């Protein structure tokens with residue numbers, strides 16, 4: 001167990017290579033050398049929210065909006081499964097066209113391809129989360145973004161930090177593997193705040209931690225902000241690995257958007273998961289959360305091949321299983337458990 005002070009000290013270390021190396025050793029010891037691949041489908045960029053940092057925020061009139069049909073989405077998942085992906089991640093803005101019935105039909109159809117299903121579609125009701133789980137969804141990704149509530153409410157107008165926290169607890173309670181995480185380099189975010197974020201993720205007992213740098217988007221109110229650095233993102237991820245030794249940690253796409261070797265650096269600093277994009281055609285270009293996103297001109301097979309070569313080049317192997325979090329599940333304090341009304 002690390003204390004907040006110790007985490008802050010690690011985050012501001014003046015021997016960054018030593019910190020990253022230590023995280024790499026913990027990764028090797030606790031989750032081994034396999035890198036688990038998840039095929040990411042960005043199926044709709046229509047969103048009801050207005051997060052100040054996000055390129056697909058509702059108020060961005062420059063975003064070219066799209067929404068895949070159910071058939072298109074299922075077909076994309078089938079092709080990804082044929083390519084060997086054992087996990088399909090379905091991500092979108094908070095697009096309510098995909099109601100309970102439609103989502104359940106999609107999940108049931110994709111489940112037939114013998115894949116683990118991860119959803120990343122934002123805040124929904126308890127009944128929805130339950131229905132999706134019963135339909136076959138295995139995992140859920142939703143970043144808390146920051147645990148500084150004031151900052152959260154400034155960045156996410158009309159949203160509630162407490163509600164998001166509740167959603168994460170519901171998802172966990174329903175038996176999903178829970179992925180959450182944060183952005184680093186947000187305006188006004190301190191190292192102390194990031195340390196608090198990591199302790200929060202540990203406390204709620206996440207199974208996967210996604211950590212990425214904030215990258216300012218030209219069509220958002222935060223366009224003139226500094227943004228996060230790769231160095232801070234790597235250090236934060238490394239400390240997360242040291243804190244929660246056996247969880248899954250992806251080398252995030254945003255890291256590679258800041259540096260051509262971003263994901264490889266992450267895989268050598270605690271990460272053990274990569275989520276190659278399997279979205280087809282022009283859609284991936286339109287799913288622009290931040291500028292400079294990688295792989296917008298590639299197609300699914302190109303990304304699968306590219307990442308396979310990169311992983312092998314650093315002496316690691318591609319995981320053949322579903323790549324779930326197999327470690328002992330952290331015990332959630334009783335007071336944090338979601339209690340259905």
Ligand code: 5AD
Pocket residue numbers: 053054055142143145182183212213214215216217254289290
């Ligand atoms: N820069 C980096 N990451 C971003 N996200 C959204 N907007 C940005 C941005 N401008 C991240 C959020 C969200 C995830 C899907 O993408 O953390 O949860």
Ligand code: FES
Pocket residue numbers: 276277294295298302303304306307
């Ligand atoms: Fe898409 Fe390398 S992962 S081109």
